[in-house]
Amino acid sequence: MSDPGTPEETEFPRAIGRPATRALANAGITRFDQLAARSAGDLLALHGVGPKAVRILGGELASRGLAFAAD
Known part of the structure; x- marks a missing residue:
């Protein structure tokens, strides 16, 4: 069972932290x-x-x- 505040599927390393993982997932970035x-x-x-x-x-x-991508 997963933590309700953590996205189910992500490729990103845990080292980026949960807030960053959530922010990326909320922006539709999971890969x-x-x-x-x-x-x-x-x-x-x-x-x-x-x-x-x-x-x-x-x-x-x-x-x-x-x-x-370039800024």
Whole structure:
């Protein structure tokens, strides 16, 4: 059984934190291909997503041959 405040399905690492995971899910971003369509600035504008989460996600994107969209 999952925590009611946590999205059921997400590819993102737990290290980004629950607030960032929820913020991304609420914005409809649950996969890395969707994440790559957004800029780092767009993500930082989401309440709950901070610089640490963006750094971690940027590294995960790079490991998959992807990158954030240009600002």
